[in-house]
Amino acid sequence: MSNEITFSIDGTIVKGKPGQTIMQAADEAGIYIPRLCYLPELTPHGSCRVCTVIVNGKPQTACTQPITEGMIVENDTPELKEHRRNLVDMMFIEGNHFCMFCERSGNCELQAMAYRLGILAPKFPFFFPDKAVDSSHKDIFLDLNRCILCGRCVNASNDIDKKGAFGFVGRGIHKKIAVNSEKNLKDTNMAVTDKAASVCPVGTINKKGTAFATPYGQRMYDEKPIGSDIEAKNK
Amino acid sequence: MAKPKIATASLAGCFGCHMSILDIDERILQLIEIVDFDKSPIDDIKKFTGQCAVGLIEGGCANEENVHVLQDFRRHCDILIAVGDCAINGDIPALRNNIPLKECLDEAYLNGPSVFNPEKIIPNDKELPLCLDRVYPCSEVVKIDYSLPGCPPNAEIIWQALVAILNNKPLDLPYEIIKYD
Ligand code: SF4
Ligand code: SF4
Ligand code: FES
Numbered sequence: 001m002s003n004e005i006t007f008s009i010d011g012t013i014v015k016g017k018p019g020q021t022i023m024q025a026a027d028e029a030g031i032y033i034p035r036l037c038y039l040p041e042l043t044p045h046g047s048c049r050v051c052t053v054i055v056n057g058k059p060q061t062a063c064t065q066p067i068t069e070g071m072i073v074e075n076d077t078p079e080l081k082e083h084r085r086n087l088v089d090m091m092f093i094e095g096n097h098f099c100m101f102c103e104r105s106g107n108c109e110l111q112a113m114a115y116r117l118g119i120l121a122p123k124f125p126f127f128f129p130d131k132a133v134d135s136s137h138k139d140i141f142l143d144l145n146r147c148i149l150c151g152r153c154v155n156a157s158n159d160i161d162k163k164g165a166f167g168f169v170g171r172g173i174h175k176k177i178a179v180n181s182e183k184n185l186k187d188t189n190m191a192v193t194d195k196a197a198s199v200c201p202v203g204t205i206n207k208k209g210t211a212f213a214t215p216y217g218q219r220m221y222d223e224k225p226i227g228s229d230i231e232a233k234n235k
Numbered sequence: 236m237a238k239p240k241i242a243t244a245s246l247a248g249c250f251g252c253h254m255s256i257l258d259i260d261e262r263i264l265q266l267i268e269i270v271d272f273d274k275s276p277i278d279d280i281k282k283f284t285g286q287c288a289v290g291l292i293e294g295g296c297a298n299e300e301n302v303h304v305l306q307d308f309r310r311h312c313d314i315l316i317a318v319g320d321c322a323i324n325g326d327i328p329a330l331r332n333n334i335p336l337k338e339c340l341d342e343a344y345l346n347g348p349s350v351f352n353p354e355k356i357i358p359n360d361k362e363l364p365l366c367l368d369r370v371y372p373c374s375e376v377v378k379i380d381y382s383l384p385g386c387p388p389n390a391e392i393i394w395q396a397l398v399a400i401l402n403n404k405p406l407d408l409p410y411e412i413i414k415y416d
Contacts, residue, residue, distance in 0.1 A: 098327070099415035100320060100386035106416070115413055121323045121382035125375055128325075128332040216416075225410055 007071040009053075022062040022073055023051060030234025032227035033075050034084055034116070036091075036109055036201055037150035038063040043159060045151035048091075050084050050113065081117065088114050089122040094173070096128060096145035103211035104203030106219025110148055111202075112226035131176075136184035139192035139208055147177050147204040157196035165190040177204070239288035239401065241266075243275040244308060246301040247328040247370055248294025251387040252319035253277070256291065258390035269401060274311075283311045289400060290315045291393075292379075295325040296371040300364035309377040314400060317382040318393065320415065322373045326386060329370040336368055381406060384415050 005016050009031050016025030021044065026033050037048040044063040051062040054074040062075070074080065091110055099105045135141040149168070154177070157165040165188045169178040181187035190196065192207055199205075216222070245253055253276060257263065272278045273287050290312030296302050309315055320326040331339050344350060344357045373379050381400070383392050392412045399406050 092324075096333075097324075097415075098320075098330070100326065102416070111415055114415075115410065118413075120384055120408075120413065121317065121374065121379075126324060126329075126372060128329065128369065130333045222414075223411055 005067050005069050007067055007069065007073060009073045010076050016067045020067055022053060022055070022060075022065050022067055025067050026062065026075070027230055028233075030231060031075065032230040033062045034113060034227065035063060036088075036113060036148060037152065039152055039199055041160075042152060042155045042199070045155060047149060047151050048087065050087050052080065052083060054080070084113075085117045085119060088117060088119060089124055091148045092122045093124045093126045094129065095147065096131065098145075102146065102203040103206050104146070106214070106216065106222055108203060108221075109201035109226060110146075112221035115221065116225040116227065134179070134184050136186035137190065138186070140185060140190065140197055141206050141208055142177075142179075142185055143204055143206070144176060146202045148202055149175060149177070150201055152199040152201065153177065153196045153205055156199045157190070157194065160195040161190075163189055163194065163196070165194070165196055238269060238271045240273040240285065241270045241275070241289045241291065241397075242273040242283065242287045242308065242312060243277060243291040244293065244304055245276060246292065246294030246304060246322070246373075247297035247325075248319065248321040249327075250276075250293070252291075252293035252322075255385075255387040255390050256318075256393055259394045260390070262394055266397070283307070285311075287312045288314065289397070291318045292316065292322050292373055293318050294321045295328060295373060296367060296376050297328050298364040298366050302367070302371075302376055305373060305376050314380045315373075315377065316396065316400075317373045317379045319388055320384060320386045322379075323382050323384055325370040325372050329372075332369040336366055340366070384413065386416055389414070 003017060005018060007014055009026055012031065014025055014029045014031065023033055023035065023038060033051050033053060035051040037045045038051060046061045046064045049061060052059050053062045055065060056072055088110065099111055105111060131144040133143045153166040154168065157163050165180050166177055167180060168175055170176055179185045179188050197205060197207060243253065243256065274280050274283045290308040292305065292308060292315060296305060317323050321328060325332065340357050344352055345355055381396065383396055385392065389412060392408060395408055396406055
């Protein structure tokens with residue numbers, strides 16, 4: 001059996017290895033597929049759906065779908081762009097995203113994705129939901145107003161830190177992240193050095209005393225859109 | 236031919252977005268070559284003198300007067316632009332949206348640590364516009380044609396958007412000037 005799989009993304013021929021997902025093969029080929037919940041070192045969670053691509057005519061999440069010989073993948077189409085904008089718009093209105101005082105601003109993957117997709121304002125009415133802030137832990141604070149339920153903290157705490165500090169509770173619009181204690185984060189055994197403390201794509205899990213360290217203009221996504229590092233491999 | 240008119244207003248905002256309009260610096264001279272300012276705090280014209288090409292709105296709607304002003308702008312402006320995060324999503328004023336209005340007023344006028352109000356009066360003169368139950372982004376009150384994010388938006392995005400709109404060109408804003416903070 002050949003150890004190379006050939007398929008196409010938006011007409012470009014891509015070669016990947018058996019067992020790779022579309023996301024992994026695309027990343028290696030320097031093709032950026034927008035994503036929010038995927039992080040290479042964690043088990044894909046498939047929760048945000050931002051990476052949805054069309055595979056042989058059917059929508060699939062690129063972060064979970066394995067590659068197969070000859071598959072035809074569409075990624076950069078006006079329809080998919082619109083679909084991704086809607087998803088990102090919904091994440092903004094379903095939380096309370098006050099970027100102007102958010103510690104993560106400029107380094108936030110949700111905000112950066114909105115910039116990349118050219119969103120000037122969400123098009124849906126705002127929910128202004130009532131969400132909690134937990135600043136009980138001496139080194140970490142949680143602001144659930146900004147959580148996009150990507151599941152990265154859950155996976156990182158379970159699989160890497162082996163602590164299970166975070167989990168999902170509730171369903172649908174009531175779904176939220178909860179900590180593994182009766183009360184607050186301080187009652188768990190989570191430490192600031194845990195992987196779970198550094199994986200959040202937005203400003204929900206923050207390390208105290210680290211905010212606003214990088215000046216405006218020099219933050220991660222100030223100059224170049226999210227995904228530019230992957231696309232740079234292709235130049 | 237008469238120059239097109241521009242109007243501006245600040246609703247529930249901090250006037251930071253108006254400061255950003257002034258931050259276009261000497262280009263304001265270029266701007267007044269091509270437009271006349273109508274109702275605006277910049278020239279202190281209080282009432283519309285006619286139909287305007289563009290209205291710039293800073294701030295969301297926190298009270299009934301904000302709603303009236305916004306509706307008046309919608310009637311008088313061909314193109315209405317939400318300038319800044321308060322106009323777009325309510326922003327800092329909208330932090331009260333999860334707290335019942337009575338609790339907000341009690342905190343401000345009765346219970347706040349720096350309050351001195353022995354008669355325990357919550358201001359209720361009929362001259363004062365009534366507070367809304369929550370702060371509404373402009374797009375939830377009237378149709379908004381364009382939004383320029385930022386707190387405040389930088390002068391560059393305001394300038395580039397105005398130039399494009401006044402010249403009937405598409406809004407093609409460079410990546411680096413779109414910021415939500
Ligand atoms: S998490 Fe991101 S999008 Fe949300 S308020 Fe913070 S910077 Fe803005
Ligand atoms: S807290 Fe952060 S990492 Fe955890 S689910 Fe929410 S957004 Fe994802
Ligand atoms: S990145 Fe694939 S579903 Fe979120």
